[in-house]
Amino acid sequence: MNHATPSALNYLLASRQSEIASLRNLLHTGRLIGQISQLIHVLQRERGASNIWICSQGKLFGDELPQRARDVSRECDAMTALLPGTETGPLAGSSRLYARIAAALQGLSDLDALRQQVKRLAVSHDVAMERFNQIIRQLLNLVFEAADTASDPQVSRALIAMFSFMQGKELAGQERATGSAGFAAGVFSTAQSKTLVALIEQQQRCFATFSQFADAQSLQLWRTIAEADSETERLRRVACMSSKTEESGALRWFQLLTKRLDGMKGVEDQLETTLMQCCRSTIKRAETAEALGDSSEQWQILNQQQGYSLYVGGADWLEQHSTTLDSEGVSPQLGRSVLTLIQQQAQRLQAQADELAMMRATLNDRKQIDQAKLLLMKHHQCSEEQAWQTLRKMAMNQNKRVAEIAAAMLSVAAAFADTPK
Numbered sequence: 001m002n003h004a005t006p007s008a009l010n011y012l013l014a015s016r017q018s019e020i021a022s023l024r025n026l027l028h029t030g031r032l033i034g035q036i037s038q039l040i041h042v043l044q045r046e047r048g049a050s051n052i053w054i055c056s057q058g059k060l061f062g063d064e065l066p067q068r069a070r071d072v073s074r075e076c077d078a079m080t081a082l083l084p085g086t087e088t089g090p091l092a093g094s095s096r097l098y099a100r101i102a103a104a105l106q107g108l109s110d111l112d113a114l115r116q117q118v119k120r121l122a123v124s125h126d127v128a129m130e131r132f133n134q135i136i137r138q139l140l141n142l143v144f145e146a147a148d149t150a151s152d153p154q155v156s157r158a159l160i161a162m163f164s165f166m167q168g169k170e171l172a173g174q175e176r177a178t179g180s181a182g183f184a185a186g187v188f189s190t191a192q193s194k195t196l197v198a199l200i201e202q203q204q205r206c207f208a209t210f211s212q213f214a215d216a217q218s219l220q221l222w223r224t225i226a227e228a229d230s231e232t233e234r235l236r237r238v239a240c241m242s243s244k245t246e247e248s249g250a251l252r253w254f255q256l257l258t259k260r261l262d263g264m265k266g267v268e269d270q271l272e273t274t275l276m277q278c279c280r281s282t283i284k285r286a287e288t289a290e291a292l293g294d295s296s297e298q299w300q301i302l303n304q305q306q307g308y309s310l311y312v313g314g315a316d317w318l319e320q321h322s323t324t325l326d327s328e329g330v331s332p333q334l335g336r337s338v339l340t341l342i343q344q345q346a347q348r349l350q351a352q353a354d355e356l357a358m359m360r361a362t363l364n365d366r367k368q369i370d371q372a373k374l375l376l377m378k379h380h381q382c383s384e385e386q387a388w389q390t391l392r393k394m395a396m397n398q399n400k401r402v403a404e405i406a407a408a409m410l411s412v413a414a415a416f417a418d419t420p421k
Contacts, residue, residue, distance in 0.1 A: 020283060026155060027279040032082045033159075034272040036139050037166060039075040041265050043139075044173035046072055047132035048258070050118045051177045052250055054125040055184035060250060069115055076108055100142045107135040125181045129174075136170055144366070155282060158275040160362065161213040165222075165271060168206030169264045175199045176257035179239050183250035193240050195385065200236070202388075209362060218270045225263040232256045365403035372406035375413055 046068035049061045083101055114131050117123040143163045178195055182188035188196075207226070211219060228236070235253050238245060369391065376387035391409075395402045 024283060027276070027283065028082070030272070030275045030279050032079070033143050033162065033275070035075070035079045035082055036142055037268050037272060039072070039079050040136055040139055040166065040170065042068070042071040042075050043132065043136055044170070044261065045258070047129060047173065048177045048180050048254060050128055050132070051125045051181045052184045052254060054118060054121060054123070054128060055181040056250065058121055060184060065119065072111065097145050100138070100145050104138040104142055107138045111135065129177055133174065140167060140170060155275070155278045157213045158215070158271065158278045161210050161215070161218065162268065162271040162275055164206050164210040164213065165268060168203045168210060169261065169268065171199050171203045171206060172257070172261055172264060175203070176254065176261065179235070179253050179257065180250055182239055183245050183253050186246070187244045188239050196236070196239050198385065198389065214271065215274045218267055218274060221267045221270055225260060228260065229256070232260070368406040368410060369403060372409045375409060
């Protein structure tokens with residue numbers, strides 16, 4: 001029986017097509033991330049309004065709650081429309097993504113019951129805030145999942161910048177909600193003041209990571225709002241010193257922090273634009289490569305390109321051959337110009353590899369810290385914030401990074417889990 005034998009070029013073109021399909025899927029994921037960003041933004045507003053309503057005993061923001069709920073419902077519908085379908089079965093390698101989507105949708109389905117409790121003042125502001133926080137945390141996990149699976153360095157940079165900034169903005173939203181509760185109640189408890197201090201410190205860490213990976217335009221936008229104004233700082237000092245306050249401070253605090261969060265949303269929108277541009281430019285490059293024809297001349301070019309890549313893979317020898325390459329490489333008459341080209345290509349690839357490794361390390365640190373917090377919460381019956389403070393204190397006492405403490409804790413836990421009983 002005769003079989004048509006596919007050529008090497010057939011496989012190369014198939015590889016290009018697969019890459020383009022993956023990138024187009026990532027482009028759709030980028031749109032989903034942008035919509036999640038918008039949904040989180042309106043959820044943060046509803047959380048803040050709910051806290052003021054509860055802590056003022058139903059005196060403030062009663063008219064605003066229905067509008068906040070409608071905003072969330074609208075953005076939730078828009079996000080749901082962008083979710084990947086399940087009609088043809090889950091996509092390969094998407095188990096974690098589907099699990100994240102399920103958790104997020106389950107959390108959103110509980111919103112109506114929470115709103116009824118808030119309206120009747122049948123829930124404390126601490127419990128209401130934690131339930132809102134959990135819903136937003138599940139949505140952020142969707143973004144994190146996308147950042148953890150991107151393989152193109154340029155796209156990975158954009159995703160990690162956006163994820164880090166969204167995480168920092170969520171902490172700023174928690175600061176607004178916590179402060180609103182204290183000002184509405186007329187006094188800040190010691191626990192609330194400590195929480196505010198921790199939230200401000202955690203924001204700084206998130207924005208520091210964002211600054212490492214963000215594009216120039218997003219960074220410039222962030223610099224215009226990064227420093228809080230003098231009135232916000234004054235109110236922060238009042239809140240962080242467990243001081244008594246006037247009820248009118250709740251509205252002023254909410255207005256100031258809302259203005260700051262709206263400015264952050266503008267930075268998020270720019271990060272989304274950058275992410276989309278990265279995806280489209282990467283797709284365009286891949287489509288250009290796919291357009292290679294079947295002529296002998298183009299195949300020769302392809303062979304040369306593949307040869308360059310092979311030499312770069314073993315670039316240690318480049319310093320020993322300053323002007324020529326051997327007969328298996330490029331012909332000697334091309335001289336130093338080709339050598340320079342290969343050296344530059346090697347440097348670019350190495351820089352991309354180093355960059356991607358750093359991004360993976362950043363994401364791995366977060367995973368380990370989250371796992372260590374869960375371990376502490378399980379064995380010490382403490383909250384997520386208490387678990388984080390425990391890790392942070394251990395790190396300070398031992399003069400180590402929190403990620404190092406988390407890794408050590410997980411190693412010890414694994415060792416005990418493997419011990420025969």
